[in-house]
Amino acid sequence: xxGARLLIRRGTELLAALVxxxxxxxxxxxxxxxxxxxxxxxxxxxxxxxxxxxxxALAGWLLLRRGRDGRGTDERGLWLxxxxxxxxxAAGHLGLVLHGxxxxxxxxxxxxxxxxxxxxxFADSPALDDVFYADAAPFxxxxxxxxxxxxxxxxxxxxxxxYKPYAIVTMAIAGAIAFVxxxxxxxxxxxxxxxxxxxxxxxxxxxxxxxxxxxxxxLPQVVVATLLLCGRVRSGRDGAPGEGVGADPGPTWPLVVTxxxxxxxxxxxxxxxxxxxxxxxxxxxxxxxxxxxxDRGVAVALLAHLAAVAAISAALALVFWHRFLLAxxxxxxxxxxxxxxxxxxxxxxxxxxxxxxxxxGVLSLLGLVWILATVWPRGAGRVAGWGAESxxxxxxxxxxxxxxxxVASLPADRALVIARALAVLVAASFGWxxxxxxxxxxxxxxxxxxxxxxxxxxxxxxxxxxxxxxARWAVATTPRPSRGRVRAVAVVLAGLAAVQSVQHVSxxxxxxxxxxxxxxxxxxxxxxxxxxxxxxxxxxxxxxVTADHTLYAYRPYFTFQAPAxxxxxxxGRYEERLDQLRRWAAAAGPAELTAALDSGPFRAPDVFVLxxxxxxxxxxxxxxxxxPLEHNNETEQIRFAPRQFADPTLFxxxxxxxxxxxxxx
Numbered sequence: 306x307x308g309a310r311l312l313i314r315r316g317t318e319l320l321a322a323l324v325x326x327x328x329x330x331x332x333x334x335x336x337x338x339x340x341x342x343x344x345x346x347x348x349x350x351x352x353x354x355x356x357x358x359x360x361x362a363l364a365g366w367l368l369l370r371r372g373r374d375g376r377g378t379d380e381r382g383l384w385l386x387x388x389x390x391x392x393x394x395a396a397g398h399l400g401l402v403l404h405g406x407x408x409x410x411x412x413x414x415x416x417x418x419x420x421x422x423x424x425x426x427f428a429d430s431p432a433l434d435d436v437f438y439a440d441a442a443p444f445x446x447x448x449x450x451x452x453x454x455x456x457x458x459x460x461x462x463x464x465x466x467x468y469k470p471y472a473i474v475t476m477a478i479a480g481a482i483a484f485v486x487x488x489x490x491x492x493x494x495x496x497x498x499x500x501x502x503x504x505x506x507x508x509x510x511x512x513x514x515x516x517x518x519x520x521x522x523x524l525p526q527v528v529v530a531t532l533l534l535c536g537r538v539r540s541g542r543d544g545a546p547g548e549g550v551g552a553d554p555g556p557t558w559p560l561v562v563t564x565x566x567x568x569x570x571x572x573x574x575x576x577x578x579x580x581x582x583x584x585x586x587x588x589x590x591x592x593x594x595x596x597x598x599x600d601r602g603v604a605v606a607l608l609a610h611l612a613a614v615a616a617i618s619a620a621l622a623l624v625f626w627h628r629f630l631l632a633x634x635x636x637x638x639x640x641x642x643x644x645x646x647x648x649x650x651x652x653x654x655x656x657x658x659x660x661x662x663x664x665x666g667v668l669s670l671l672g673l674v675w676i677l678a679t680v681w682p683r684g685a686g687r688v689a690g691w692g693a694e695s696x697x698x699x700x701x702x703x704x705x706x707x708x709x710x711x712v713a714s715l716p717a718d719r720a721l722v723i724a725r726a727l728a729v730l731v732a733a734s735f736g737w738x739x740x741x742x743x744x745x746x747x748x749x750x751x752x753x754x755x756x757x758x759x760x761x762x763x764x765x766x767x768x769x770x771x772x773x774x775x776a777r778w779a780v781a782t783t784p785r786p787s788r789g790r791v792r793a794v795a796v797v798l799a800g801l802a803a804v805q806s807v808q809h810v811s812x813x814x815x816x817x818x819x820x821x822x823x824x825x826x827x828x829x830x831x832x833x834x835x836x837x838x839x840x841x842x843x844x845x846x847x848x849x850v851t852a853d854h855t856l857y858a859y860r861p862y863f864t865f866q867a868p869a870x871x872x873x874x875x876x877g878r879y880e881e882r883l884d885q886l887r888r889w890a891a892a893a894g895p896a897e898l899t900a901a902l903d904s905g906p907f908r909a910p911d912v913f914v915l916x917x918x919x920x921x922x923x924x925x926x927x928x929x930x931x932x933p934l935e936h937n938n939e940t941e942q943i944r945f946a947p948r949q950f951a952d953p954t955l956f957x958x959x960x961x962x963x964x965x966x967x968x969x970x
Contacts, residue, residue, distance in 0.1 A: 308559040326392035330477025337400035344405040353401045357807035387497040391480020391504030409469040410817035412824035419872045421858040425464030427454020429861035439863035442632035444874035448573035449516035475515040479522040480504030486526040511758040528726040534560040535593035569621025639875040646932035652754040664802035668768035675771025679724035730763040830961040838968040851914035870930040895952035913967040
């Protein structure tokens with residue numbers, strides 16, 4: 306099969322998996338939402354545990370049953386399990402966790418406000434505008450939010466209402482596309498297990514950020530592809546298979562395109578993940594070039610392929626990033642981004658899931674052992690040989706294992722490539738923690754806690770492969786009459802561990818779900834007042850400065866000031882805008898305030914939504930960044946006097962409950 310046909314076929318497979326996962330995830334979520342549970346209660350979790358057990362039993366049956374030829378598993382059943390299974394797991398789990406609320410994890414608080422507002426922005430218009438500022442080049446990658454917004458517009462649903470199902474279906478899709486990508490690298494039965502493991506790890510470690518998980522779920526396969534690329538380049542240059550790759554013939558350009566498209570797509574979706582993935586891929590290629598330095602031609606060819614990957618991915622990234630780069634090169638004022646100053650408690654310790662007292666911990670420990678045993682076979686072989694001899698001494702000779710008796714296994718060369726890829730991911734993630742720890746002395750970080758899902762995924766995938774290897778070893782060292790009992794024990798233990806993992810709900814997600822259920826209702830009074838006071842003008846035509854930041858999630862208003870500096874584009878100059886607000890509050894009267902509004906360097910607000918406070922003041926709470934301190938932000942109350950808006954020819958004022966809506970004439 307030619308490289309072009311191969312890419313087309315794989316693209317079609319990914320599209321088919323995406324469609325199946327979307328349908329299954331959407332239908333599962335719709336079915337869960339129709340269930341009636343008292344809230345708050347533990348009933349959704351009780352039902353979820355039973356659902357998990359039933360799913361594990363069904364998945365086990367599909368994985369273990371024989372195909373029509375009596376050997377191996379039916380490919381159609383495996384494909385259905387690999388695509389629909391992860392979607393059902395993710396949608397069912399998150400749907401039950403978030404039952405009874407239209408909001409996603411954490412409601413409209415914290416980071417979710419920024420994300421929901423971005424979807425709302427693109428539900429109104431496909432233009433690549435900044436999430437908050439009308440007059441600043443956008444900085445935060447929009448790809449996932451843009452797709453969500455356009456789908457919401459197509460469905461005729463408000464962005465904030467669409468966000469929850471969109472996020473959940475995204476988590477459902479992740480495991481399915483991971484399965485398809487693994488299916489290109491390993492047997493279908495193993496790929497199905499890896500896809501299911503990806504889904505479980507995702508909903509437990511990264512459900513709060515679905516737009517990063519849709520990238521992380523493919524990161525291990527991309528590293529494997531990079532290793533295969535290096536092997537093919539070395540094989541093509543010296544006529545021998547690349548080390549650890551085995552005979553892997555074929556052109557290199559499909560791998561270059563695959564890696565480049567992933568990195569470009571990541572740059573459009575999540576800057577940190579894109580940077581980390583590019584760094585890992587670059588280190589792999591540069592490392593291979595260094596090992597091949599004795600052959601200058603091979604080293605140059607490897608670096609040339611790396612340059613091609615960089616050029617293609619950069620061209621894709623410029624679809625979004627060109628506006629920000631042109632603004633900076635054109636002399637637009639900027640301020641340093643404070644996002645990397647965020648230093649939560651989870652960033653202070655390395656992720657070591659292998660020591661957790663749970664099935665996930667055991668799986669991670671098994672994965673670590675499998676990586677070490679596969680990457681370092683000499684030492685591991687001595688340990689395995691000693692163990693096999695010990696078993697033979699106690700139970701007698703095991704005999705020979707026929708092909709039809711084997712537990713699913715990988716070819717040794719491909720197992721080595723995958724083990725090395727997962728080892729690289731784990732080592733790179735820990736290296737990120739090291740660099741972030743060193744950077745802490747400067748008062749900033751590298752947001753290392755974002756690598757926790759990467760470590761968890763890599764070790765879980767390795768654990769699945771290690772578990773299969775352990776089961777195969779146990780069968781091989783058991784006398785033939787007892788092998789059925791060994792298989793039965795392995796299946797039961799694996800099933801119980803799977804149920805324990807699938808039914809688990811993290812404490813963080815439980816808290817985030819509680820916040821979502823407690824989210825304040827839609828502020829219809831304020832929204833209605835703004836609509837009535839600005840006839841003929843759509844929400845995206847208005848710049849609003851408000852004490853209620855949830856307004857930006859419900860309507861695509863632009864804002865004079867972002868809810869927090871960490872969410873503000875550097876070209877928006879958050880601190881300058883904050884100083885501008887302070888100067889406006891000091892104006893002596895309506896005329897002076899109007900003159901100040903019109904003379905500033907930024908587009909002035911069309912609407913003020915202020916809180917009525919004691920003493921008759923109208924207050925605007927704003928956040929002042931104090932990261933890396935634990936509490937991140939301090940609230941400053943900017944106080945306006947009612948007399949500053951007392952001229953009806955300049956301002957239209959209306960009270961709505963405890964808030965005052967003020968519109969410039």
